[in-house]
Amino acid sequence: MPLKNSATDYGAVSRFLHWSVFLLFVYQYLSANIMTRLARDQTLFGLTQGNYYDWHKSIGLVLLGLALARWLWRKATPLPDWAPTLSDAERTISHRNETRLYWCMFLLPISGYLFVMAGGFGIKLFGEVALANPIGKQAFLAKLAQVVHIVTAYAAIVFIAWHVGLGLKHHLFDRDGFLNRMLPFRRP
Numbered sequence: 001m002p003l004k005n006s007a008t009d010y011g012a013v014s015r016f017l018h019w020s021v022f023l024l025f026v027y028q029y030l031s032a033n034i035m036t037r038l039a040r041d042q043t044l045f046g047l048t049q050g051n052y053y054d055w056h057k058s059i060g061l062v063l064l065g066l067a068l069a070r071w072l073w074r075k076a077t078p079l080p081d082w083a084p085t086l087s088d089a090e091r092t093i094s095h096r097n098e099t100r101l102y103w104c105m106f107l108l109p110i111s112g113y114l115f116v117m118a119g120g121f122g123i124k125l126f127g128e129v130a131l132a133n134p135i136g137k138q139a140f141l142a143k144l145a146q147v148v149h150i151v152t153a154y155a156a157i158v159f160i161a162w163h164v165g166l167g168l169k170h171h172l173f174d175r176d177g178f179l180n181r182m183l184p185f186r187r188p
Contacts (some may be wrong), residue, residue, distance in 0.1 A: 032153070101163065
């Protein structure tokens with residue numbers, strides 16, 4: 001599989017970045033649900049609430065780096081042509097949805113970072129290295145960032161559901177091979 005996109009398919013780099021971001025978003029969703037429901041003195045799969053928070057914050061920073069790499073790759077590498085089976089309305093909505101997903105990819109980790117730093121919680125990168133806090137404790141900024149983080153997380157779920165739904169509709173119902181353009185390990 002070529003590294004770059006072709007006129008009809010996504011290349012290996014685009015696929016890697018796409019699926020890495022998706023899988024880490026799934027992890028973030030699950031870990032957020034666990035960490036906010038787990039009592040401080042409880043463990044789940046051998047991890048405490050603090051462990052889940054540390055990993056959630058750390059993966060958020062990894063996601064920010066991947067989102068930046070994905071955006072830069074997107075700007076440097078032409079996309080494949082639109083799938084011929086997409087209607088004009090689906091193309092318009094997909095384009096708008098993609099823009100919203102990119103906003104979410106950046107807003108979620110940035111707002112999360114601002115929330116934990118301004119809230120005085122800090123980040124212990126993968127439970128090992130405490131990152132310096134360049135912001136300092138600021139209650140208003142922490143609350144604002146927390147609200148933005150939560151609202152953006154719910155919005156991301158809606159946008160991801162649309163994205164997945166369109167792909168599954170075309171692949172399973174229209175049977176046009178639409179997903180083969182992006183599925184990992186599939187040859188064009």
